[in-house]
Amino acid sequence: MSLPVLKNRAARRLFLDRHALAEQPVGPAKGDDLLALIRRLGFVQLDSINTVERAHHMILWSRRQSYRPGALKRLLEKDRRLFEHWTHDASVIPTEFLAHWRLRFARDAETLRSRYRDWQGPEFEAKLDEVLARIAAEGPVRSGEVGEDEARGKGGWWEWHPSKTALEFLWRSGQLAVTRREGFAKVYDLAERVYPEAPALSEAETIDWACGAALDRLGFATTGEIAAFWAKVRPEEAKDWAARALKRGEIEEVAVEGADGARRRSFARPDVIGAADSAPEAPARLRILSPFDPALRDRARAERLFGFHYRIEVFVPEAQRRYGYYVFPVMEGDALIGRLDARARRAEGVLQVAGFWPEPGVRMGKLRLRRLEAELDRLARFAGCDRVAFDPGWLRP
Known part of the structure; x- marks a missing residue:
């Protein structure tokens, strides 16, 4: 049976609309409005390069040109309506998604221990309890404030001393949280002092949410693209989810036309053709x-x-x-x-x-x-x- 075809111009229109680029970059950009924009995107990647402005600020500015960096800082560091953790890279994420990051914490704890051991050596494991105890007693720290007696590298970005590696492991595994940034340096505190309480969810509930939420934000996607969106679901889990969702009628298959006319088999919500046809044309500016x-x-x-x-x-x-x-x-x-x-x-x-x-x-x-x-x-x-x-x-x- 032939698949419905989503033509390239319609696919672009839908894709840009889902990424908040099919509208004029005007309107309020703080508080609830800024949070709604980030929720719509899913997350915003953080990056340190600052040739014009840092990447996360430019991402938000290109969609709402009234945006100013202080608005993000307030949501993240004061109101705690955002938190910082990992998708495919360090990102700011709506705190309402925190319960679904428990799976990420558990999986990172499992995979990063051996990865960091191979990369940085096993010394960081001896520092885990020491670092946690110090933060519990003395409060938030930066990486430069721990492991004072440990050898430092000579300026390499990834030359972490053992206590710095311990901090990163404890953050990625959910025992610590980034409470704020000073410049672009992370300041770590105990997770319970930063994160609000979040309900316990099963692995299946999080996988179902992550796959559906990814597809909704992309408009159409392969299972590989669904898995890569939050970078927390495994490729085989995305395939299993798609098979079940297809059987339940929650998604359909569609052929998405590329710029060169080639068609790629993808998944989408039912009536994606109608959704693309009704999506707005991106402004000419x-x-x-x-x-x-x-x-x-x-x-x-x-x-x-x-x-x-x-x-x-x-x-x-x-x-x-x-x-x-x-x-x-x-x-x-x-x-x-x-x-x-x-x-x-x-x-x-x-x-x-x-x-x-x-x-x-x-x-x-x-x-x-x-x-x-x-x-x-x-x-x-x-x-x-x-x-x-x-x-x-x-x-x-």
Whole structure:
């Protein structure tokens, strides 16, 4: 039996709507409104790179340009309506999902002990009780405040001393929580002092929730994409869930057309074609996205859906880079039209644009250039800069 076909433009429309990119980036962006946006996305990835603004702030700003970083800090560190833990990477997550993270805590405790032992050595295990006892007696700590007598590395990002490794293990396994960040450094406290009480759920309940919630936020997905969304469900568990949900009529199979016309078998909620047809058209204005934007996190899916081949060239030698090592994708409507290399020179009040590379076939006429310059002005203000400056030859072929 042939599958219903979700055409590429309709698939993009639905996908962008589920990622809050099919509407104008206006409206309130604090308190309940900001929490609702993060709940809609599922989570927001944290990242330390700060060439213009940190990734989590740019993700939220690109959807609500009234957003300011203090609003996220309040929800996370004061109101405790968000908590920080792990999806595919460190992320902020609605606290209402905390009960479903018990499974993550248990699985991380099982897998990370052997992984950390192989990577950092077994010494951290002897520090677990010591670190817990110190925090219980003295209160929150940063990694630099424990293991004072332990050898430190010489600046490598992953050169953890044993007590730092113990802190991370205890956090990932749910015994500690990140109570706040100072700069970008995590401050750890006992989990019971930070997390509210959460009901006990069975493994099956969490797997069912995680798979359904992932599919609802993606619009359509393979079982691999469902498993990867929260990165807590195993691939075989996502396959079993899909088989059961399909039998119950809770989902259906659909062929999703890519940018190149190829079709990929996926799962979706019933009447996904109607949902895609009723989804709004993305506005024509330009948006500058974070490299870690949730719509682009899965690079292979972004290429299939938008025809946009995107990698961050951090480890590519400068002479071999086609673009800057950390370029920002630029979206117009439902298309990704280019990539931007920019840096905030805050001491001088300048957002410096080193380059913009249009995608093949994208012509930078006067109207599109005006839209880009207008978005750069908005980004400069968000980054605390007064003006935008352009390097000679910034508009690249």
